[in-house]
Amino acid sequence: MPLITYRKALNEAFSEELTRDDSVFLMGEEVAEYNGAYKVTEGLWERFGSKRVIDTPISEAAFLGLGVGAAMMGLRPVVELMFWSFAYVGFDQIINNAGCVRYMSGGLINVPMVIRGPANGGTSVGATHSHTPENLIANTPGLKVVCPATPYDAKGLMIASIRDNDTVCFMENTLLYGNTGEVPEGSYTIPLGVADIKRLGTDISFIAYGRAVLTALEAAEILQAEHGISAEVIDLRSIRPLDEETLLTSVAKTHRVLLIDENKPFCGVSAQIAAMIAEKAFDELDAPILRVTALDAPAIYSMPLEKLQLPTPERIISKALTLF
């Protein structure tokens, strides 16, 4: 299998889908002639032309809403947000329109759209550019949220998201774009709502998604080597729908849970999962459910301090050790 970057894996997903289905088009700021602010859409404008790969003015509310309207009419827009942080100026279109129009029309309408872009901290761009709105979006029934950690998952989940007939909010990570991994050529899908066990273990379940999966894997290796503790690492991949079964099966095996989350702690994704495990698997637990999340402050600019804000292997290990 070819080794390609996360960025290239997404690019391949777009080119597969643009080729397969005429109703798919890409739209966003700088996605076409400039090749994408993070080069995720590189070369696609040259290949598919201005009808299918479209540069927009800086008008998030208008082009997100345009995407919703076009999707109601049966097109399949893939709308790029240069940063998910910029979604906040177009939030009405995502939540009220993409998220609610099916319900309020009694099921007469559906919105097969993908809204995508990076949603991560850790790059010293300050608080306004470092939001991780997966919990906010997943709080709206009607929307789906996907956060891939690896190139393989990114491509398969993107193709599945484009083919999905509901709105999928696809959250990437600028720190992952350059990571490489084995990715099959051609088309394949990874269903939404299926978690992936990235590392088998017996003593504790690490539950994570996005870049936190890689941090959790690193911590798991150290924990094994230095403490003889075997951690299972589960990658949610999709936040909503959620693969509860895989999580509960792992908890029933390890009896200990640590959630690792680059989201903020208050009503974050890990809070939802902790509640779910407490509700459904309390009797399986030999220790309290604990979390390692982003520190509960706006993302700081200063480089060494920002590194402390996101989960680190050290924080994961010391938290994990308190559970034994």
Place this chain on the structure above:
Amino acid sequence: MITTTPDSKEVAQAPINLAFTSEQKIAALREMLRIRRFEQQALKFYNQGKMGGFLHLYIGQESVAVAAASLMNGHDEMITAYRDHGHALAVGMSMEECMAELFGKATGCSKGKGGSMHFFAPDKHYWGGHGIVAGQVPLGLGLAFALKYKQIPGCALCFLGDGAVNQGVVAESLNLASLWDLPIVFIIENNGYSMGTSLERSSAIDNCLAERAAGFNMKWSVVNGSHFYELRATLHTSMEEARTTLRPVLLEIKTYRYYGHSIADANHKKYRTAEEIEQYKENHDPISCWQHQLLEEKILTESMLESIDGAAKEEAAASVIFAEASPWPEPESIFTDIYYEVDQASEAGRTGVHFFSDSR
């Protein structure tokens, strides 16, 4: 301020109005009357506590939606805000499904999930019914974008209020429509007020709202909403412009609502005078004006008018009986119509947990 002069001979002689048959003229009157009688029934039962939420009446503005709907070519798409009953009936939705929606019943057009502000009928090219002021405007862009993308010879009709014009997304949308040559007609229904705020207190303008379009290199005009021929002539020209040249147009239609912003608006005689309301009813009522026109043209007789109006009243009363007799939605329906894939029980819909309520 709306002028009291009748429709000019000139607009009545516009080709689109010459092609408007006597039957169609009567049909337009019938539509306006149906809207008014429907809403009067709705008001009565709203006041009896049979409906929830808000009820924004279109009474006084009926000509606008009816004129626009009378020009739709089977490819055109319509979208509006929450004052949406008139548009819904004008595109052909039934009084029964609309009334049942107001009553929150399972037989409502949105199965009781949307209410007064959220009527939809995609099969009739009607995309709602939107409760967030100006939230529908970029959706209208999307309708126009899709028409152009699929090379369908239609245009999008995107309605908004005079208050909505001051939302940022409207400026974004006007720019995009013009920049991308989208076939869309923006129709500002200027009824002079956004809730209790008069146009003067909400909008910085020179002469009118529509001229803001000039800054986006877009054609615009202002139309008297009491003049049905003028409305049709201008709408037609604008829609043809959009369909054939793919250039957007912005229209401002001077109209007036007789009731409060919503029925919950107890203040509506404080921010405007009773005389002002009376003067509009007396001199500018779109239904009276059109009736008068058709009587003059000898297309309509008093007895025809009586029977058309009588039928509209009966239909409206029957829609209430239908709504009252209809069942409430089943509790299980709370969890349907959220995800398409779940509703279809497709593989995607059956994979993973979609809803997180504690089911125990």
